Amino acid sequence: MEFDKDVGRLQRLMAASIAGINRRQAILETLSINSGDRIIDVGCGAGQLLGHLAKAVGENGEVIGLDPSVDQLAQAKSSCSDFSNITFLEKGADETGLPDNSCDAAKSTQALEYIPDVDAALTEITRVLKPGGSLVNVSILWDHFRxxxxxxxxxxxxxxxxxxxxxxxxxPMELSGKLQKLGFRDIKDKSLAFVITRRDHNSPALYTENVMANFAINNGMSEKDVTSWRSQLAIAEKQGRFGFASFPVLTSAHLAG
Ligand SMILES: C[S@@+](CC[C@H](N)C(=O)[O-])C[C@H]1O[C@@H](n2cnc3c(N)ncnc32)[C@H](O)[C@@H]1O
Structure with missing residues (x-):
């Protein structure tokens, strides 16, 4: 899926919603950030976490926002214009161009699952991490997204x-094995699952519904069926039998020192 134009806009609204805020809080609690650290945000999108990371590493540290989407990076650059310690890389995760052992930590939120060769991306992240460096990833268990x-x-x-x-x-079910093979230790998983029973304005459910509807129409479903699906969800909400469940998992690990 391309995160440009409408999809990018909906993704940014989603990231700004309560679901995105909860994820960022969990990531910041898990990453042990020190002043002066260099941290890479892989697939940073519109960069909602970059400012928080930039404050945590301080003026002697550096935050790198990496994303191949020009639209997403433009948003990130605009929202982070007050920070002088954030740099941007318009690149894919499998080829950062960064030196070996140059980052203290890497984090990624709902990006790795979109990368077809995720093993190449993980190998690259491992290459740029310092020994002992930490990795925090949040990805969704899409089979349980409903x-x-x-x-x-x-x-x-x-x-x-x-x-x-x-x-x-x-x-998330495969990440632990992949990370072990790459030399990571202390691998832990934490559920960030949530349930929403309303689809009002600024509800992550409504943004997700929009993304799914657009994707379905662009991938062969009739507009009539998709419109009908959305009407049925709206009726269900009025009758108090609507629900949206998502199951993000936060995985944390350290590269062997
Ligand atoms: C669902 S968005 C998440 C954005 C952001 N991390 C957040 O939580 O708001 C997925 C992001 O992954 C990026 N992405 C897609 N392919 C990528 C790749 N090969 N390497 C790095 N990022 C990629 C997309 O451009 C998009 O910004």
Whole structure:
């Protein structure tokens, strides 16, 4: 999925919602950041976490926001214009161009699952981390990501079509083994699962519903069916039987020292 134009806008609204805030809080609590650290945010998107990281590393530290999307990086640059210790790389995670052992920590939020060759990205992240460096990743268990309230057949169909929006449906389940092979230790997983039963303005459910609807129409479902799915969700909400469940997992690890 390309994170430009409408998808990028919806993704940024999603990141600014309560679900995004909770994730950033969990990441900041897990990353042990020291003044002077150099931290890379892999797939930084519109950079909602970059300012927090920049304050934590201080003026002697550096935060690198890496993302291949020109649209996302433009947003990130604009929102971080007050920080002189943030640099931006318009690159993919598999080829950062950074020197070996040059970062104290790497974090990534809902980006690795979109990278087809995620092993190449993880190898590159490992290469740029210093021995003992920390990694924090948040990825979603997409098999457990689900809207409730619409007709079962239609609901199943749209979720099935949406599977193609990302390369790795269950990355958190595979990450531990991949990280062990790359030399990481202290690998821990923490559930950031949440449930939402409203789809009002600024609800992550509504943004996600929009993203899914656009994706489904662009990938072969009829507008009539997608409109019908959305109407059914709206009716379900009015009747108090709407729900949206998502299951992000925060994985943390340290590279062997
Ligand atoms: C769902 S967004 C998440 C953005 C941000 N981390 C956040 O939490 O708001 C996924 C991001 O991954 C980026 N991305 C896609 N392919 C990538 C790659 N090969 N390397 C790094 N980032 C990538 C996209 O451009 C997009 O900004």
């Amino acid at each position: 809207f409730h309230g619409a007709d079962t057949r239609l609901n199943d169909e749209i979720h099935e079509v949406f599977r193609a929006h990302c390369s790795h449906q269950m990355l």
